[in-house]
Amino acid sequence: MLAVMVAARYYGTEMDPNEFRRAPGDETPSAQALCQWIQGSGMWARGLRLRWRQLMRLQDTGPLVLLFTDGTAGILTSVNADKSVVFLKDPRAPAGDAAIPVDELRLSQVWTGEVILLRAERGIAESDAPFSLAWLGTLVLQERRSLRDIAIASLTLSFLTIFPPLLVMTVVDKVLTHHSYSTLTLLSVILLIAVVFETIIGHARRLITVVVGTRIDTRLSLHVFNRLLRLPLDYFERNPSGETMHRLTSVYKVRDFLTGKLLTTFLDLITLLVLLPFLFYLNASLSWIVLVCAAAIMLIILAYLRPMRAMFGRVIQSEIERYVVMNETVYGIKTVKSLALEPVRKSLFDAKVADAGKWRLKYGYLGNWPQTLVTPIERFMSIGIILVGALLAMQDNTGYQIGALFAFMMLSMRVAAPLVGLARLIDDYEEVAAAIGEAASVLNRPLESNATHGGLRPKFAGAIHFDDVTFTYSGTKTPALDRLSFAIPPGTMLGVVGRSGSGKSTVTRLLQGINREYSGYIKIDGADLREINLRHLRQSFGVVLQENFLFRGSIRENIISGRPGLTLEDVVRAARLAGAEEFIERMPNGYETFIQEGSPNLSGGQRQRLAIARALITDPRLLILDEATSALDPESEALVNANLARIARGRTMVIVSHRLSSLTDCDQILVLERGRMVDLGPHRVLLERCSLYRQLWQQQNRHADTGSRPAALTPVLGQSGG
Known part of the structure; x- marks a missing residue:
């Protein structure tokens, strides 16, 4: 290393x-x-x-x-x-x-x-190249050696397919006519050798095809997942997860196309290159009929491409809306159950299903017409060609051989199938092109690549400096932060308070590099935040949110999810610091207790303390607690607050909380109002000089002055009762 x-x-x-x-x-x-x-x-x-x-x-x-x-x-x-x-x-x-x-x-x-x-x-790294058909082409060409082997095998098999028709032609024209047993024996030996050879090559080709398909599928899946992970957080905040997942599942239609119909058609075209000249050798007139029929099929399909493309777009949109409703219902099933929203969600889903079914039906009606028009042409190519061939044979006065007609009939469908398949491939491509567009609308979003691959990797001490920082969320005109400036030295415990919408959480988002389109400067230990490697920056932070997600797995696996190589001793140390040790030890399996999806076997306070332990396991120099104790019960909150002094030792902490009582021990408290700094100082100083902070404090502690109020109401109630 x-x-x-x-x-x-x-x-x-x-x-x-x-x-x-x-x-x-x-x-x-x-x-x-x-x-x-x-x-x-x-x-x-x-x-x-x-x-x-x-x-x-x-x-x-x-x-x-x-x-x-x-x-x-x-x-x-x-x-x-x-x-x-x-x-x-x-x-x-x-x-x-x-x-x-x-x-x-x-x-x-x-x-x-x-x-x-x-x-x-x-140049552009493969992982950063836009997702498109051209990129998929380069993905397939990475298997050029295997594709070459498949092409050679297909070419060999194409030559071998000529043997049975030649055998039939020879049997009809030579063996049956002249009763030649020796020729029949020789043909039988040749056929046996050809069948064995064809079996071996066919087995090898199918095996290589499976390997190529698996490799392409693996690379495609890894690429999609890696691009998904590198999308910025604000993309997921603006777009429903159900819509994103539906668009990404379109990739697997592309995979099936690449490893299925496209590869099959490619192999059939190799067969066509070998068989078509031989068909013209057998009978040029019938060969031209086959080509004309294939061209007619292609023209019919091309005529329907544009209207079917427009109709398929409506189908895709309706399917996305249906999928979004289903995904949103599953994700919010607790709310649906607790508020008895099942009839409302069912009605909404029924409407989306009906809309999707309507457009799918219209698409099916439209797509049925080219199939209807193509069917008689296909039947003529398979059956009508026999009648035309028989007519030509009867009209031939130069001794036309019947065996050649049989050979042509056997090979004609082997030629017609690739031609028809090529025509249908154009139709299939429209659906694949739509799938590529759906997936590209997600995968081609701006990535965090430059910030994650390049940049500085300094060793942080924890000094934070905001210098004239202004930031506005997209879609709004009012700045979330308006020319904010403040600075704190390393090892400071900083509290951030303010009314709802004052910009408290925005400060932590900018510190983590989630949003980078701000003016002014944010510096950590003198290094501009934009010049720091984004992955290094986030790994240097420990972050605990108001709502924290726990993965399926054991408690131990969740705590060390950011550092899989750490030991149980490290896990216990972090759990003890977060105040989670006492309830973990009461669990049936201790640190190996399995957490189900949604962590239903844990209380809100237990989930929060596990999240704090997960943030502390990496021993970060900077720790952000964004309303981290708001979901805790009073006992758990008191336990975490009692550990804050130990947690803060040797690190800078930024604590966002609407409970001012939990911030009284902070070294500095930043008071925000409409994105601007109102004041910065310790709790006692702010109570004296900051009217906004004093007002917020009095609102949260006014119960201390209302102890006599219930007693004062008693006489009034007694008089009204008399």
Whole structure:
């Protein structure tokens, strides 16, 4: 890992060791795992096995990483082919130390040939390229070797398909006419050999086709999921999750097209290239009839493309609306059940289903017409061609051979099927093009790629500085933050208060880099937030929200979800700090207690304390608690607040809360009003000089002055009763 990090610095990339994921069972990092780590950081990488003479050819390639047999690695900095030595550097050596020359004999004692090539990504990375049909084409062409093997196998099988018709023609014209048993025996042997050969090649072709389809499907699925993860958070906040999921499922229509109909048609066209000349050799007139019929089918399909395209767009939109209602109902099923909204949601879903069914029916009616018009042409190609061939045979006075007619009839459908399939492929493409458009509307959104791959990776102490920051959410005109300026030193516990809509949560969103379209400057330890690597920034923060999502899995797995390699001892330490240890130990299986989807077996306070433990497990230098204690019961809140001093030790904390009583121990409290800073100071100071803070405090603590009110009401009630 260290060797990779040193080599990556040569290209200006700082690798984060926390992002490395060791493959299960690997005692030492494998070349594949290291390459995935490098590629995840925005660089190009490939693991190879090279020989000494191949190393000698690597001139001016930049540093390479050689993986040694003892689990360590060295950095190859240069090659001297004249002296037959390579220059290696120990990644643990100081930067100023010179590389050591090593000859083939010494290197072979510790190196078996494994090397990792890496460099900066040139042009647009594959993962950043727009999702389109052209991109899918490049995805398929990555399997060019396998596709070449499939093409060769298909070409061979196409030649083999000529044998049965030739056999029939020879049997009719030679064997039956002349009663030649020797010719029949020879033909039987040839047929047997051809069948065995065809079986073996067909098996191999199907096997390669399955492998190619699986590889394409895997790459496509990984690409879609990676792009989804790199979309900014505000996209998911603006778009319903049901709509997003429905659009992404369109990708699998594209996958089926690529690995199914497109590949099948491609293979059939190879057959066509072989059989069509042979058909013209047998009978040119009948061959032209087959081609004309195929052209007529294609024209019919092309005529219906535009109206079917428009109709299919309506079908897609209605399906999305139906899917959104279903997904929203499932996601909010607790609210539906608690408010008895089943009839309302059922009525809404019924309407969406009816609308989708209406457009699907119209699309089916329209699509039925080209099929109706094409059917008689297809039947003529299969049956009518026999009658025409028989007529031509009877009118032939030059001794037309009946066997040739049988051979043509056997091969004509093998030729007609690819021609019809090609015509239908155009129709299928319209649906696939719509699916690509649906998926592209999600996958081609602006990504966070530049911020996650590049940028600084400083070691944070925790000083925060807002300098004249103004930010406005899209779709609104009123700034959420209006020329906000404040600064706090490292290790400060900062409380943020204000009325609803004052910009409290916006401050934390900007700190996490969720929204980056602001004016002014936000700095952490003097580094501009926009220049910091986004993934490094977020990994340096621990964040606890008002509503926190827990994944399906054990309590231990949830707490260490950000650092899978940590031990149970680390988990217990974080749980104790968050005040979660006492209830976890009462669970039936302790830290291995399984949490179901939606965590129904946990109370709100327990979920919140687990979320705090999850945020603390990484020991972040900066911790954000955004209304983190609002869902807690008084006992749990008191427990978390009692631990705040221990939690805050050695780190900067930003605590957003509408409960001012939980912020009294903060070093500084930022008071916001309509996106502007009203005041900044400790609790006691703000009570004296900040009227807004004093007003909020009195509103929340006015019960302290109303103790005599119920007693004062008693005489009044007594008099009215008399």
